Amino acid sequence: MKLLVVEDEKSTASYLRQGLTEHGFVVDVAADGADGAHLALTGNYDLVVLDLMLPGRSGWEIIRELRAHKDTPVLILSARDKLADRVTGLERGADDYLVKPFAFSELLARVRALLRRGKSVQPERLQVADLHIDIVRRRTERAGKAIDLTPKEFALLHLLMRHEGEALSRTLIAEQVWDMNFDSDTNVVDVAIRRLRTKVDDPFSRKLVHTIRGVGYVCEART
8 A cells, every 4th residue: 555645844754654664554755735746646646644734835735636636535634623624624625634743543543444445445364375464463474374574575465465466567566665766777676576485485385476577576376
């Protein structure tokens, strides 16, 4: 799942990026309204966490423009705590409104709730052959044996399993698992796949992560 955080306060933006990343999300951050609007309109995000008081363009403007083109869920995160602000935010197209200061656990719960309301509800568990992942608890096991994955490895495996049997290009994988600053000239995807294989494939006779020459990678149980 890929999220966009539009927040001009550096400490809050850093806190959100770290916390959400630790829970398996891919997070892009925009520090002003202009960049936030551009990314929200041109990027492929599952949810936008949006401040209202931003330099350049306000959160109100971003919501208005976003709603004219997309139905991406929006969670307003703002210090504006008046009832009128909350009502206005929801009436203008936001899906939820959380007032600062906030508890991260509540923000995380609201993010997950909004994602569950989306067009396609994501399952809490995925399975390919004897490989299982628990998306909510961030647990991975194969043949009943627990496997310890880093947050990036888990996000990579989640992406591959969510698209079981579908060949994913390196560019698509990089876009979904790494942030917008990913350098396409590096071999970070190949390195990450190699590390993932050492944990989920190498100890087992049946391989599930396969290379599609000239394309990318696929996760599937081949006979």
